[in-house]
Amino acid sequence: MIEGLSRNAARNIFFGGSIFFFVLFVALTLHSHYYIVTESTDHDGLTEQVRMGKHVWEKESCINCHSLLGEGAYFAPELGNVWLRYGGDEDPEAARQGLKSWIRLQPLGVPGRRQMPSYKHLTEEELDALVEFLRWTSTIDTQGWPPTISG
Amino acid sequence: MKYETQKVAYPFFIAALLLFAGQVSFGLLAGAVYVWPDFFADFMPFHIMRMSHTNLLLVWLLIGFFGATYYLLPEEAETEIHSPMIAYIQLGIFVFAGAAALISYQFGIHEGREFLEQPLWIKILLTISFLMFLYNGTRTLMAGRKTAISIVLLLGLWLAAIFWLFAFYNPANLSLDKMYWWYVVHIWVEGVWGLIMASLLAYLLIKLTGVDREIIEKWLYVIVGLVLFSGLLGTGHHYYWIGTPGYWQPIGSFFSALEVVPLFAMVAFAFYMFWRGNRNHPNKSAILWTLGCTVMAFFGAGVWGFMHTLSWVNYYSHGTQVTAAHGHLAFYGAYVMLNLAIITFAMPQLRGKRPYNQIRNMWSFWLMTGGMAFMTFTLTFAGVIQTHLQRVMDIRYMVAQDDLTLFYAMRFGSGVIVVIGALLFLWATLGKPREQVPTGATHIATDAA
Numbered sequence A: 001m002i003e004g005l006s007r008n009a010a011r012n013i014f015f016g017g018s019i020f021f022f023v024l025f026v027a028l029t030l031h032s033h034y035y036i037v038t039e040s041t042d043h044d045g046l047t048e049q050v051r052m053g054k055h056v057w058e059k060e061s062c063i064n065c066h067s068l069l070g071e072g073a074y075f076a077p078e079l080g081n082v083w084l085r086y087g088g089d090e091d092p093e094a095a096r097q098g099l100k101s102w103i104r105l106q107p108l109g110v111p112g113r114r115q116m117p118s119y120k121h122l123t124e125e126e127l128d129a130l131v132e133f134l135r136w137t138s139t140i141d142t143q144g145w146p147p148t149i150s151g
Numbered sequence B: 001m002k003y004e005t006q007k008v009a010y011p012f013f014i015a016a017l018l019l020f021a022g023q024v025s026f027g028l029l030a031g032a033v034y035v036w037p038d039f040f041a042d043f044m045p046f047h048i049m050r051m052s053h054t055n056l057l058l059v060w061l062l063i064g065f066f067g068a069t070y071y072l073l074p075e076e077a078e079t080e081i082h083s084p085m086i087a088y089i090q091l092g093i094f095v096f097a098g099a100a101a102l103i104s105y106q107f108g109i110h111e112g113r114e115f116l117e118q119p120l121w122i123k124i125l126l127t128i129s130f131l132m133f134l135y136n137g138t139r140t141l142m143a144g145r146k147t148a149i150s151i152v153l154l155l156g157l158w159l160a161a162i163f164w165l166f167a168f169y170n171p172a173n174l175s176l177d178k179m180y181w182w183y184v185v186h187i188w189v190e191g192v193w194g195l196i197m198a199s200l201l202a203y204l205l206i207k208l209t210g211v212d213r214e215i216i217e218k219w220l221y222v223i224v225g226l227v228l229f230s231g232l233l234g235t236g237h238h239y240y241w242i243g244t245p246g247y248w249q250p251i252g253s254f255f256s257a258l259e260v261v262p263l264f265a266m267v268a269f270a271f272y273m274f275w276r277g278n279r280n281h282p283n284k285s286a287i288l289w290t291l292g293c294t295v296m297a298f299f300g301a302g303v304w305g306f307m308h309t310l311s312w313v314n315y316y317s318h319g320t321q322v323t324a325a326h327g328h329l330a331f332y333g334a335y336v337m338l339n340l341a342i343i344t345f346a347m348p349q350l351r352g353k354r355p356y357n358q359i360r361n362m363w364s365f366w367l368m369t370g371g372m373a374f375m376t377f378t379l380t381f382a383g384v385i386q387t388h389l390q391r392v393m394d395i396r397y398m399v400a401q402d403d404l405t406l407f408y409a410m411r412f413g414s415g416v417i418v419v420i421g422a423l424l425f426l427w428a429t430l431g432k433p434r435e436q437v438p439t440g441a442t443h444i445a446t447d448a449a
């Protein structure tokens, strides 16, 4: 098949085809953008507190130990649904307190067990925001992922 | 070496190799924490090791690509590099930015998206350096002969820089953030870097096999076409579970499965050209790396990628050690080996020697490649078990991890082999040349390059 093809024809197919697929890809992402903003996430619920929580999440780079919606590192538990694991859908207040005190307690220092670092430098406000960000994340429509509550 | 300014590549390759040694060392530290969780806990936590490991990887690969471009562009364009001075300054900025990132990480100063942890001012420096590089390369290309190899190579680098700009866009909505994050990460490694890979391979094949440019360049266009036709919509394999619409499941599955085709074509391309070629090139170790690159990229990216790319498989395996297995072999096969192939090919000429230390170089090939393959196997086993325990049996993450200790120990062991192989490579290429030609090759012409 390749014998019958000239170099210039191959080049034209490359440029033409790539532009075609690129345009298609961008069109689909634009639609996905719209879908995310209007349907799959609580876009209106992106309060100052959630934004701040995302900022804390990034400042501490939790992603380099944990995964979030399955992306990130594989060293520590998935956190996209940790709010639900802590029972946040039934008792939000207990989940909030549970998550906050878990983070405050670090490092546990159990010998021979993976460590999560100390976060004692975070303020009460930052901790609240972080947990609120995790709650917001748990409301994203992820097409039913993860398969189990264990994450 | 025909053109004086090809020399510009030399410091690029040295910098790349030194950072490579740093990269695998941080990997080893991170691997050690999996086996001895208390290891270094008070001194350097896991996340710092990990971001140092992955950032050094990206920085040295890019420096290697820059060096490779400066090396081959004069030959392709038949003219000297536009400005060696810009090249050296640009390298200085890039290395400074990389080092600054590395140091600030040790003090807990970083941003928080995976692979894009560099503080803003460092991202800006990297961008400036990249643009200086593109200016220099494009001016050189414009001034001379325009071959398919140099056009595809520079197109790949331009697009890499353009998609990198999405690193500056960080929406507050996590799903949007993730969707555009893949514009950098996936579009790089499975899209525009594919152009860089295919064009560098095409250059190596012309040099090493002596096959006609006309034929090689036709293959080049076919392959990069296949890369982008499959790879752009293939991004959909990251859009299954992050809040994006359900149609990405069939689209992502279908197109990312097709990504295997160009990877297979690269293997066929390389072996076919060696079979057709009549040149008996004396740099046997460069031949080994070139062929090895296509084969390992096919397994690491193609086979291991396909293994978890269909949405109904990915539903279970997403974000487990299976991903880590694939990430390692794919990066190693496609981009690490590509850079090492170019460096192995170019170094003798940059240093004005005949191919040297080939036995050492080939030992490093087998140690590193064997080590990475074994690491991939152990992580794959670990990942399959993890998937079953956590995603099918609903056993908690930390409990499931207890059953994987043996695999992490083996990963550490293979990591040690990889690091030894990497150091051997540095010794072979940067160390004192010993005139040494592999047996069976003693009769070859000495300056076929």
Ligand code: HEM
Pocket (backbone or CB within 6 Å): A072, A073, A074, A075, B024, B026, B027, B028, B029, B030, B031, B032, B034, B050, B053, B054, B057, B323, B324, B325, B327, B328, B331, B332, B336, B411, B412, B414, B415, B416, B418, B419
């Ligand atoms: C040239 C060789 C190597 C390459 C190209 C490489 C590449 C990578 C990449 C791309 C990641 C991110 C993985 C992902 O997100 O899926 C990573 C993480 C990692 N690498 Fe490597 N690496 C190399 C060598 C090593 C070595 C020698 C070790 C030592 C054991 C190692 C240990 C690790 C560990 C422990 C992680 C973190 C994985 C996790 O999150 O659990 N790497 N590496």
Ligand code: HEM
Pocket (backbone or CB within 6 Å): A070, A071, A072, B114, B189, B190, B237, B238, B256, B257, B259, B260, B297, B301, B302, B304, B305, B306, B307, B308, B309, B310, B314, B317, B318, B319, B320, B323, B326, B327, B328, B330, B331, B334, B335
């Ligand atoms: C040279 C090419 C490639 C490189 C360097 C590469 C590298 C990587 C890395 C580092 C990740 C982990 C990203 C993260 O940290 O979240 C990843 C994920 C993934 N790759 Fe690749 N890859 C390549 C090609 C491919 C191909 C050809 C396929 C499919 C056939 C593929 C399928 C996947 C899938 C499905 C994931 C997501 C895994 C998950 O759900 O956790 N990759 N790749």
Ligand SMILES: [Fe+2]
Pocket (backbone or CB within 6 Å): B186, B190, B234, B235, B237, B238
């Ligand atoms: Fe991908």
